[in-house]
Amino acid sequence: MKLKSRVTDGVLVLEVKGKVMGGPDAAAFQDVVKSEIGNGHKQFVFDLGGVDWMNSSGLGILIGGLTTIKNAGGQLKLANVTEKIQSLFMITKLVTIFDSHKTVEDALKAYQ
Amino acid sequence: MESSDKEISAVAKTATSANEGWAERRVFEELVQLLHETKREISERSPGVIPTERMGEFLEQLSRLEHLLEHIGEVQQSRLEIHLITQIALSLASALDLNDVLSLILDSLKQVVDYDAAGIFVLSKDGNEMEGEILRGYRSSKRGAVRQKFGQGLMGWAMENMAPLVVSDVSRDPRYIDARSRTRSELVVPMFTAGRVIGAFNLESDRLGAFSERDANHLMTFASHASVAIERARLHREILEKNKIDEELSLARRMQKDLLPDEAPEYERFKIAGINRPSEMVGGDYYDYIPLTHKDLGLVIGDVVGKGIPAAFTMASFRAALRIEASSHYAISTILARVNDFLNDSTKPEIFVTAFYGVLDTQTGDLTYANGGHNPPLLFRKDGQVQELSEGGMLLGAFPAALYHEHRVTLNSGDVLLFYTDGATEAENDSEQQFGVERLKEAVSVLVLESPSHIISELLKEISGFCGESGLQDDITLMVVQCL
Numbered sequence A: 001m002k003l004k005s006r007v008t009d010g011v012l013v014l015e016v017k018g019k020v021m022g023g024p025d026a027a028a029f030q031d032v033v034k035s036e037i038g039n040g041h042k043q044f045v046f047d048l049g050g051v052d053w054m055n056s057s058g059l060g061i062l063i064g065g066l067t068t069i070k071n072a073g074g075q076l077k078l079a080n081v082t083e084k085i086q087s088l089f090m091i092t093k094l095v096t097i098f099d100s101h102k103t104v105e106d107a108l109k110a111y112q
Numbered sequence B: 001m002e003s004s005d006k007e008i009s010a011v012a013k014t015a016t017s018a019n020e021g022w023a024e025r026r027v028f029e030e031l032v033q034l035l036h037e038t039k040r041e042i043s044e045r046s047p048g049v050i051p052t053e054r055m056g057e058f059l060e061q062l063s064r065l066e067h068l069l070e071h072i073g074e075v076q077q078s079r080l081e082i083h084l085i086t087q088i089a090l091s092l093a094s095a096l097d098l099n100d101v102l103s104l105i106l107d108s109l110k111q112v113v114d115y116d117a118a119g120i121f122v123l124s125k126d127g128n129e130m131e132g133e134i135l136r137g138y139r140s141s142k143r144g145a146v147r148q149k150f151g152q153g154l155m156g157w158a159m160e161n162m163a164p165l166v167v168s169d170v171s172r173d174p175r176y177i178d179a180r181s182r183t184r185s186e187l188v189v190p191m192f193t194a195g196r197v198i199g200a201f202n203l204e205s206d207r208l209g210a211f212s213e214r215d216a217n218h219l220m221t222f223a224s225h226a227s228v229a230i231e232r233a234r235l236h237r238e239i240l241e242k243n244k245i246d247e248e249l250s251l252a253r254r255m256q257k258d259l260l261p262d263e264a265p266e267y268e269r270f271k272i273a274g275i276n277r278p279s280e281m282v283g284g285d286y287y288d289y290i291p292l293t294h295k296d297l298g299l300v301i302g303d304v305v306g307k308g309i310p311a312a313f314t315m316a317s318f319r320a321a322l323r324i325e326a327s328s329h330y331a332i333s334t335i336l337a338r339v340n341d342f343l344n345d346s347t348k349p350e351i352f353v354t355a356f357y358g359v360l361d362t363q364t365g366d367l368t369y370a371n372g373g374h375n376p377p378l379l380f381r382k383d384g385q386v387q388e389l390s391e392g393g394m395l396l397g398a399f400p401a402a403l404y405h406e407h408r409v410t411l412n413s414g415d416v417l418l419f420y421t422d423g424a425t426e427a428e429n430d431s432e433q434q435f436g437v438e439r440l441k442e443a444v445s446v447l448v449l450e451s452p453s454h455i456i457s458e459l460l461k462e463i464s465g466f467c468g469e470s471g472l473q474d475d476i477t478l479m480v481v482q483c484l
Helices: A024-038 A057-069 A083-092 A104-111 B004-014 B018-045 B054-096 B096-110 B139-147 B152-162 B213-259 B308-327 B332-346 B436-445 B452-469
Strands: A002-008 A012-020 A044-056 A073-081 B115-122 B130-136 B165-167 B187-195 B194-205 B271-279 B285-291 B296-304 B352-360 B366-372 B377-381 B386-388 B409-412 B416-420 B476-483
Touching: A002 A024, A012 A024, A012 A057, A024 A057, A044 A057, A044 A083, A057 A073, A057 A083, A057 B194, A073 A104, A104 B296, B018 B054, B018 B115, B054 B096, B054 B213, B096 B115, B096 B130, B096 B213, B130 B139, B130 B409, B139 B152, B152 B194, B152 B271, B152 B476, B165 B213, B213 B308, B271 B285, B271 B409, B271 B452, B285 B308, B285 B476, B296 B308, B296 B476, B308 B332, B308 B352, B332 B352, B332 B366, B377 B436, B416 B436, B416 B452, B436 B452, B452 B476
Parallel strands: A012 A044, A044 A073
Antiparallel strands: A002 A012, B115 B130, B115 B194, B165 B187, B187 B194, B271 B476, B285 B296, B296 B352, B352 B366, B366 B409, B377 B386, B377 B416, B416 B476
């Protein structure tokens, strides 16, 4: 898993790439989210377009990210959710929890 | 000269053991001393005793004898040292405990190079700390100062330069760290394997100039044997630790197996079978039959996020919570909501369980259920239709106060209900294709007339055939309920 963050229109966009599968990834992800919250960011977009593969532990990482952001009074939107992740969201009913958008631009627009 | 003849033959005798060798060495040294004295005495007193014309010849004979003795001495010394080092290497070869190895090294070392105090220090594998040390001849109150030597001072130099260091007079070397007031000279030799320093020897003597370059060279040879023994002791310890972990994992596996049902209950109208095949020693899947009344049977299948011991803990908590709530006879939606809150309170949000819980009335065939984010069980109707039982709510444990809705279906004669975990549908072949729900449906559609246990074994074969044994990355759990 690779993470790259940038700020667009005041929103922290976190680009997630590769295989997202728990273990050390979980801690790395939490560290990035927590440090960006520490930097004062409240609005987040996770760009999942580059995710090749995600297992249930990977879903756990997203859930952990969402919870951390919400507990800090922030908001999270997802963008470029792949078909595979979307089907995991459907099965687990996470689809009702995550605010998913087709593109990063759409997600950013939704914040305005 | 008569007595020295006897002593020469004593020197020539082969050294058969370290102690004998050292006894011979002492005799040899005395003999050399005797020869020197004789030579000096002859030179000083010869006028008048030995005719002048024979004097030169006589001294020449003595010199030849001296050379011969020197040669014998060298051969004997080398043989003794080789013998000792071989003997030590052999005894090191059978020692496996790191502390035993280090003690043995230090005690054997004294036979190769004599010392008044010595220490052997071993670095941890990552090189950041000291993993082992054995000391001889230091006061226990000086232990701190001895430790300070490691990685600093003379030892620091030897380890950094990967070379031995002989200091004839420690009082003249500013790098010397004082851990023993009587020490006058010191010899330090690093130990390394594969170009990496793994530790060092430190030898101290009460005599000035007690150690020679030759001692340093011997010790380097010795150090290479010692390094091998240390590495082997480490490897042995790692194997023991791994075995212990394996034993604990297998115990955890047995305990987890005890939490899964042994055999399915039997009913007049229903045949049931289930299987759990963990991909690792300890898996994260769970299924269970919970008899509630003489006719009502709780059916559950779940998948805990992750694998291994952490997943086993969560699974055990989930099972306990569900069984307690199930026996309370609350509505199924309430049961799942309560289990969700329990898990949410007791685990981090990223730890969750996907689970389906339903109660089958084995007389009427009514199945009341709620699906907590689990892969929907597939209901194969007698007429060929396949229904997915997905109604319910969010996966369990991630969010507080989640709501669940329950739903009801009726199983009729000829219907087959398949519960599964994602290990079955996500099994991948070499081209990274997943077995998938469609293949699962097709495979079961042609098996519905078989018994549940047969359906399961055929399905497992089908999945293994699709992806090969190596493709089974995840736990697979299957449960089949057949209405007769």
